[in-house]
Amino acid sequence: MIWYIAKRIASMFATLFVVVLLTFLLMHSIPGGPFTAERRLPESVERALVKKYKLDAPLHVQFFDYVKGLLVFDLGPSFKYEGRSVNEFITEGFPLSSRLGLMSIVFTLFLALPLGSISAIKSGKWQDILIMFLATMGITIPSFVIATGLMYVFSFRLGWFPVFGVSSVKGYILPMIALSGYSLAFITRLMRSSLLEVMGQDYIRTARAKGLSETGIVLKHALRNALIPVVTILGPTLASLLTGSFVIEKIFALPGMGIHFVTSIANRDYTAIMGITIFYATILVAMVFIVDIFYVMIDPRIKLQ
């Protein structure tokens, strides 16, 4: 077990290094630089800036300087926001994004697992049709439409929630629902198909033959096995929900970190692009790792090797 964990951690670091290297190279290969702003800077000013941020050094020197900083968790200064460090992008934005993300994942599981199960059990009945109709909508409607629609109805028309911000607990509700939309729909469908598959297995037939009640079969025998695909998808879903969403944060004016995934690239804010990507990648590989550990707990057929 310990040997396995050590091996996994080593491979996680290798993955992260590849992410760092590829991001660095890709980022430097797109045209435009961090000082391409609203207007062109006089040459002497641009020269001074390039020198100030050490962008005049050869690329490999810049890369190793960056990695050196990374080893002590220093993501460097933002090239766009004067005086801000990229660490701050995360310390200022992540708490809100992760809070919202956690609420979303709880909300999602709370609804998706029962809904998916009902759908599977009542397969072909009206409950199934309704739930699958809603789930298909949830997958196809983009989050900005859901967010705008929720805001229009519940904030603007009914006035139940504030239009923007999270100055009160209420402020979290609409962003949480809008953020959950896709994963809620996706996990509901996944749960349904997974449970349906399990219900067709031989051991379920055996259980039925033994005369167990249908509820008993689902709860005791089917559910645990049906959860495995859901747990698999939960890792990446958690990583993406915790780090925030550009669209949701923009529409509800939330000061999270999701916004930086898009703006740092538009700004060519090199250190911010790197920092945000690495942070996301780290959470992602960590979540995948945790999920793998979880497998063992819920499925005795899987052994860590």
Place this chain on the structure above:
Amino acid sequence: MLSRRKFMYSAAAILAVLTLFASCGAKKVAPVATGKIVFALQSEPDGYDPGITNNSFASPFMNQLFEGLVTYNALGEIVPGNAESWTISPDGKVYTFALRKNLKWSNGKPLTAKDYRYSLMRVLDPKTGARYADMLTVYVVGAEEYFGGKGPKESVGIKVINDYSLQITLKEPAPYYLGILAMWVYSPVNQQAVEASPERWTMDPATFISNGPFKVVSIKMGEGVVLQKNEFYWNADAVKLAEINFRFILEPATALSAFEKGEIDGFREVPASDIPRLRTGSDAFHILPAFGTTFYDVNTTKKPYSDPKVRRALALALDRDELIDNVLQAPSTPTIALVAPGYVFGGVDFTEAHKKYGFSSKASVEEAKKLLAEAGFPDGKGFPVLELSYYTNATVKKMVEAMQQMWEKNLNIKVKIKVQDWAIYYAGIQKLDYDIGAMGWGGDYLHPMTFLQLFTSSSTNNNAGYKNPEYDALVAKTINETDPAKAVELMHQVEDIFVRDLPVISLYSRSNTIMVAPYIKNWALTALANLYFKDAYIEKK
């Protein structure tokens, strides 16, 4: 099939869950108290240090937090700021400012001419990374040499005569220098605060020392900045607002909803699609002239666009009325010239002279076709596919699509549209790797020269590749002219050349849109998009 009643039950259940969520949570905050306002801004500025940033999103902060030697009043006229008065030498090169005796920083310490010299020399230190350094290097004696590491500090023409007297010596008698001086790069910064934390003094309210009508009390990345009245401002008695909460709301539609629900008291950048409705139905909506022109850069180094006849044909084939009324939907002034209205000399707006160009805001199809034929493309025959480039932006997208249609229909040529993100787009424009591309200019100071200098051969913002020694010589002559009346005459000649050659295709002079709750009085938004709350107050609703 789902029965109607069962469907109703399900819908009711979903609603009940949502109601449950709605009923928990805190009580709604009471409406804005007297003297406090919440104002939404569309973007976070890249910095708050007046010596460093040139970001237009920093403007609302710079205007409330700092005050330079001169400033603007509500009419957009230059008035004394930190300087009580000033004299200009007969050759127009030496400016001597008498500072007010009661100037203080927001921490109560006195502010003197020495602070001004420190602040301006800091801008000229390449290590500072001042984006607007050229607003000093171009004008002040010895500044360019010092900035480039080729001249001594002592020979820079910024001298402290005594605590209350500052002298600035210029290379040439630029007749619009006071406008340059009103830019925030000339604002004073507090030496102690800056030196204690050169990179981060504006990140913490405790070290963010300013000298304007307001000071910073809270600053949260991505969320907003809260300002409060600066009791040590020299004219603090006139400042009536206790607090301004600048909140970043990136999505204009959200800002509009929040405004209409009374969650905020105002915001900039009203969504274009809502303007027609707001213009007729809202007493909070204002549309004000801006000192800016939207034009399309033309690559004058590339055939067939190197031929002025082709450029003129393209310029005349556009129906600007239609572009403004149906696409932009915000009232703007159609133009073929460069300078936007707003600069008044001797009671006459500079742009009154545009009448002589005999320009029609409707498309002049016949004339355009004739010019295109003269250039060797009768009825558009043989004209290469025109590539019309723009950057990701919803309004510009609609604009280029309308232009494409007009050119294809009126000139019988093929137009291809190309879109890129701003950084890639702008890099291509600068390398002259384009045919025609969306661009424009917002003036830095209220003087025609902010526009006319754009198209000299040496201008960093001349992206048209336009080079004309006659144009350059006339601009240089204007900078050296001390008589303002003669300068105006010279500038008209410069613009005549512009309209003759059309290095770019102008569409319209811009306007600024703003929503401000009607109970807020005496705010000002000048043509340079400077937003001032120093005289604002709240009248009970």
